[in-house]
Amino acid sequence: MICAITVQGLTYLFLGLLTIVLVLIILVLLYGYRNYQLIHNRQSWENLIEDKISLAILEGIEAIRDDKEIIKLLGIEDFQRLFLSILIASDQKFSGDAHRILVQIFYEYKMDALAWKKVKSQDIFKNVRAIQAFTAMDVEEAIPEILSFLTHKDARIRSEAQYSMVRFKDFRGLEFLNSFDGIISNWQKIRLLKAISEVPNQHYDQISTWLKHSNSSVVAFTLQLVKKFRLSFFYDDIILLLNHTDLNIRVYAVQTLQSIENESTLSEMIRYYPTQCSLVQLTIISGIRKSKNYDSISFLENELINARDVTIRVSVAETLMSMGQVSYLKNILEVPTTSEPIRQVVRHALAVKL
Amino acid sequence: MLILIAEDDELILKTIEHKLLKEGFEVILTRNGKDAISMIEEKKPDLVVTDIMMPFASGIEILSALQEKEVSPYVIVLSSMGQEGVVLEAFNLGASDFMVKPFSPNELVLRIKRLLRIK
Secondary structure, eight states: OHHHHHHHHHHHHHHHHHHHHHHHHHHHHHHHHHHHHHHHHHHHHHHHHHHHHHHHHHHHHGGTTTTTHHHHHTTTTHHHHHHHHHHHHHHTTTTTHHHHHHHHHHHTTTTHHHHHHHHHSSSSSHEEEHHHHHHHHOOGGGGHHHHHGGGGGHHHHHHHHHHHHHHHGGGGGGGGGGOSSOOOHHHHHHHHHHOOOOOOGGHHHHHHHHOSOHHHHHHHHHHHHHHHOOGOOOHHHHHHHOSSSSSSHHHHHHHHHHOOOOOHHHHHHHGGGGGGGGGHHHHHHHHHHHHHHGGGGHHHHHHHHHHHHHHHHHHHHHHHHHTTTTHHHHHHOOTTTOOOHHHHHHHHHHOOOO | OOOEEEOOOHHHHHHHHHHHTTTTTTEESSSSSSHHHHHHHOOOSSSSEEESOSSSHHHHHHHHHHHHTOOEEEEEEESSOOOOHHHHHHHHHTTTEEESSBHHHHHHHHHHHHHHTOO
16 A cells, blocks of 8 residues: 555656656757747848838938838837947948937937936946937937036946037037046946047147146047147157056056157167166167167167066167168177077077068 | 949948949849959959958958959959058058048949040
8 A cells, every 4th residue: 555655656756856857958949939039030121221222322211101001010119229220330341421320220210219218227238328319310409418418427428429529519529537436447448439520729729738637547548648649749748658567557658658759769769778677678669660660779789688588688689670780680699608598588689670 | 334233231332333334234142252253254344343351352352362363453442441451451562542431332433434445
């Protein structure tokens, strides 16, 4: 009897487990099918949206005005999101008349209303999307709203707001740097610099202030701004930065000085060289190599023999090689008192194709 | 006149294609650098419009390959990378023109016509 109960119990247990497994399999299949549908839909929606945008760029907004296909699909939230994403991404692809068509599409299909809804949301990603949409589509009415995001607690929102301000106001959009105490990422630096078309000279006082900012990230960005626009006006301010406590600032300062160099740059680099760490020294040598200033030859020859850091010796030897000092390097090998470490460095430089 | 477009962004590819077809050009499309090199050898287009960043072979590699194979269509490089180094490298490898994205399709057509000496 006990055996019978046990067998029965095990059978029910087995059937129960089998049922659970079957239910799980069905749920996984349904989930997989839904994902497949989403991916398939997304691909066909992308094709549709791109075809319509392309047609509008070719024939004008009238070609897709009141398009029934799009109007019907705009009732689906996923489609709305995708449509807005593609419009935003297109901002980085097209300029001129084509960009004007994108803006017309944005308003024609009420993507502006969607963006305004997103900007009021508590969801950070929606806020970011809204800022991107307003920026890409030149919605100037949104500027006050975006300004308020410059001090948002979320770094992603602040970053988008900063970029947006520069897109709208060019150089004047950098005002946020005056009181900025965060870090400007390399990616952010690149896109801010790309978005600035000119530096009006009535704003030079601001640049001077930023070069003395307590936030190293602001100083670093400003150096890259000076470098991009070759603002030789700030040469003396940047020389002072060769004494900055932040190593990265000193490296950027050397690179910036080399981009706005004058007849005294080489002598100043050589003057500051002995007190700098290896990384800054390597940057100085790299700059000499690019400028191929033959007044540096005796300095380089001295460093080849006396530098203690082997990476500096290698860089110096390669620089001498690139400046055609082959005879000098070969002569070093012939001097019996030349040490083996220096011989190795010189052989390397002579063998490397520069 | 035959024009080959090498571009992995579908929207840009479609837009340039439609624009050029409307202007009366014949157009070949490729979405990666490796196919572009083969098609250029095979079809010998009069002009190539190529992106820099593409799968399998970049626009720079396409230019290098054209130099090695001594095939010489006009080449317009279209890129979001407008740094001086990239531009110089493209011209040193034989590019006829360079446009930075975001670009104007109308301007691209004008530059193509200028290179092909079409009014």
